[in-house]
Structures are given as C-alpha cells and as structure tokens.
Amino acid sequence: MIKLVNVQTNTEIGEITQSQLDFLISQLEEESATDRDYYINQATLDYFTQQGADPALVSLLRDELAGRSDMDIRWVIT
Helix, strand or coil: CEEEEECCCCEEEEEECHHHHHHHHHHCCCCCCCCCEEEEEHHHHHHHHHCCCCHHHHHHHHHHHCCCCEEEEEEEEC
8 A cells, every 4th residue: 555645744645556656756856766755836736737647646636735835745655
C-alpha cells in the first residue's frame, strides 16, 4: 500500500496506486535516490492535468492543497 502524507502536518492524504506513484516520480524532481518528498502547488497540479495525470490523483492533491499556495508531500509504502 502506498500512502501520501502531508509533510507539514504529518497527516495522511490518502492512498495511491503504483501507476500514480510512477507518474509522480517521473514528473517531479528528486534530490537524491532516497528522496521521497515533493513540493506541490497549483501550477504543479495544472501541469499534471496537462500531462494526463490520473484525475483521481489530481483531485486528491487539490483537496489537500485546499486553498493554500503550496505544500510538501511525502510517499511511504506500508
């Protein structure tokens, strides 16, 4: 099971599929081989939509962003 976590609040955002995780990894910058944190903002989510991201993934992230300008997320495998 793959979960996304809001880094600032350390709360679970929701579960994602392997293909959704693969999309995130392919689209976002990792600072090292062990990096699992990503910076997300509205422009990022708009870009995801343009790139054909799974609508459920974009919706999950938009709901968590909820009017904030940005956030950091982390993925974990449980």
